[in-house]
Amino acid sequence: MTAPAGHLVFIVDDDYRVREAIFELLASAGLRSVALASAAEYIAYPTPDMPACLILDVELPDINGLDLQRQMGDRYHPPIIFLTGHGNIPSSVRAIKAGALDFLTKPFDDHELLRLVHAALAQDRERRVKQADLDRLKQRLRSLTPREREVLPLVVSGLLNKQAAAHLGISEVTLQIHRASVMRKMKADSLADLVRMAGSLDIPVLHSRHV
Amino acid sequence: MSDQRPIANLTKYGVPGVDTVPFGIHVCHFYRARKDLVDALVPYFTAGLGNNESCVWVTPFSADEAAAALAKTLVGVDAMLDRGQMQIFDAKSWHASTKGMDKDAAVQFWLREEEKALTRGYQGLRSAVNTGSLHVDDWDNLMDYEGAVSDAIRDRRILMLCSYDAHKCQATSVLEAVRTHQHALDRRDVNWEIDSLVREESLRAMRARLEHATRLATVAELSAAIAHEVNQPLAGVLTNAAACHRWLSADPPNLERAKLTAEHMVRDAKSASEVVNGVRALFRQTTPAAVPLNLNDVIREVHRLMLEEVSGSSVGIETDLDPDLPRTMADRVQMQQVLVNLVRNGIEAMETTVNLPRLLSIRSRCDGIHHVRIEVCDRGSGVQDPESVFKPFFTTKKTGMGMGLAICRSIIGAHQGRLWVMRNERWGSTFCFTLPIVPTEVQ
Numbered sequence: 213m214t215a216p217a218g219h220l221v222f223i224v225d226d227d228y229r230v231r232e233a234i235f236e237l238l239a240s241a242g243l244r245s246v247a248l249a250s251a252a253e254y255i256a257y258p259t260p261d262m263p264a265c266l267i268l269d270v271e272l273p274d275i276n277g278l279d280l281q282r283q284m285g286d287r288y289h290p291p292i293i294f295l296t297g298h299g300n301i302p303s304s305v306r307a308i309k310a311g312a313l314d315f316l317t318k319p320f321d322d323h324e325l326l327r328l329v330h331a332a333l334a335q336d337r338e339r340r341v342k343q344a345d346l347d348r349l350k351q352r353l354r355s356l357t358p359r360e361r362e363v364l365p366l367v368v369s370g371l372l373n374k375q376a377a378a379h380l381g382i383s384e385v386t387l388q389i390h391r392a393s394v395m396r397k398m399k400a401d402s403l404a405d406l407v408r409m410a411g412s413l414d415i416p417v418l419h420s421r422h423v
Numbered sequence: 424m425s426d427q428r429p430i431a432n433l434t435k436y437g438v439p440g441v442d443t444v445p446f447g448i449h450v451c452h453f454y455r456a457r458k459d460l461v462d463a464l465v466p467y468f469t470a471g472l473g474n475n476e477s478c479v480w481v482t483p484f485s486a487d488e489a490a491a492a493l494a495k496t497l498v499g500v501d502a503m504l505d506r507g508q509m510q511i512f513d514a515k516s517w518h519a520s521t522k523g524m525d526k527d528a529a530v531q532f533w534l535r536e537e538e539k540a541l542t543r544g545y546q547g548l549r550s551a552v553n554t555g556s557l558h559v560d561d562w563d564n565l566m567d568y569e570g571a572v573s574d575a576i577r578d579r580r581i582l583m584l585c586s587y588d589a590h591k592c593q594a595t596s597v598l599e600a601v602r603t604h605q606h607a608l609d610r611r612d613v614n615w616e617i618d619s620l621v622r623e624e625s626l627r628a629m630r631a632r633l634e635h636a637t638r639l640a641t642v643a644e645l646s647a648a649i650a651h652e653v654n655q656p657l658a659g660v661l662t663n664a665a666a667c668h669r670w671l672s673a674d675p676p677n678l679e680r681a682k683l684t685a686e687h688m689v690r691d692a693k694s695a696s697e698v699v700n701g702v703r704a705l706f707r708q709t710t711p712a713a714v715p716l717n718l719n720d721v722i723r724e725v726h727r728l729m730l731e732e733v734s735g736s737s738v739g740i741e742t743d744l745d746p747d748l749p750r751t752m753a754d755r756v757q758m759q760q761v762l763v764n765l766v767r768n769g770i771e772a773m774e775t776t777v778n779l780p781r782l783l784s785i786r787s788r789c790d791g792i793h794h795v796r797i798e799v800c801d802r803g804s805g806v807q808d809p810e811s812v813f814k815p816f817f818t819t820k821k822t823g824m825g826m827g828l829a830i831c832r833s834i835i836g837a838h839q840g841r842l843w844v845m846r847n848e849r850w851g852s853t854f855c856f857t858l859p860i861v862p863t864e865v866q
Contacts, residue, residue: 229659240669322665
């Protein structure tokens, strides 16, 4: 396995022996990490602008790792690999259901941990690419004029120019100008492309053509 | 032992000639030459870093020189400086930046550093501060501050060592310095001497810690704690070994980091074996606590305790006690541990019982004229092999280490008694133990 370019692995474990050892293991595999002793330190750490993952001890002194996972809830957080001192089936199930990548029992196999870290970083990288695409689309959407923003849902709903123009009470020629401008600003190659973008942006589609 | 992980209150002092000391001591130290300082402070910090303490060194020479002196005996100094476990300041700029700080603020600074160290997972805070030229310029304020430090750190996980240049001290100031610190350190040939108070204090602290730990733990908690305490360093050893292997297999091999991980392996393996020794000591320590005891009293206590535990569930616990039960010589806490463990076992054995009431009975009887006999009878599925259940690490449960019954048997054995189990005729099993009766003349 080769080390991915930019990345950061968080290790949160209150036992200095464990977190130092994991830090060394990751370093020896060419992975960059920070070792932290508590959930509070992790929360206070600035969110890195690169793919990340979190190796989290379940039994932390300040907060239970599972509670931390729940607290982070909907907000974005990097993929989590849980570590536990004793394999506790109910809590592992709970963690995995809440989106943890895996649950390792100490002492763990080094290959297994490294494999999971690489998988977690890959997953986060993919998410970041998707997020970046979406951010770009949102920015393009913001560049539309209010009128163009009215035209967009009508066009992607499959309305004919005539129908859309009637709906907005403007001439067909004017609508065509707006439509071309929407295509250009959204950098859409085709109507199908624009429809896909509208889907990503959650733009509601009108269900009836007879508006 | 269950909610608060015990951390040793003692630590290696490192200064040649001084052994272990308790945290919370404030020592003054007189040096004549630069070599004196290096000879005392380098091993002092080496011991602290080895015990995973956070360290602050305010040195009369430059920070680079101090770091270089440390690096001669210690691997990985740069990494420790990088992650802030070791901080080095030169005395001149240190005293310039703290000038005008009142004594309370200065004391608070150290207490905050200690809190920071503990939240970061370090064992405590170890510092050595060189008083520099302060004791010429501002002696009275310095002594005021030193006295306040002695009071403030007494119960904290802080070690403070203040170095005074003997050439700049007059006889009266030496006396005053010794008075405002708890202890004084002075050089005798190669070794250093510290007043004997420290040793007594450390013994007292250790005894208190052991007694506390034994009182708190039931057998089940103790086994879980042992498992946890051994598992952590074991995870450290294995992971360091994997890292070490990788550093050595790299091209070119990274010997510096391989060495560091190898040292961590030794350190972690040692701490695992210390846990094991600690457990042995724990049991040794408590055996002489045997007193004449009416086991009915212990059974009633455990009964009350366990009724709370099962309240709301369908499990019932009844007792059937012989009112004329003779007294036995036993350790009260250990008898509680045995009974709690047997009762919990019985309750767990009945988890699968559905077609009859889940009832557990505890009985006390005389067994002949020399023994009392206690029985804990459940309506569970019954034991398959009556002997193997007492073997260490034997368990039929998903959780637990399988140490409970083994420890129970060793406790009863240490009291000259016998613990065994029988299958009941109809359902479940009965755990029985006997203990010798206290001879009448003792009663």
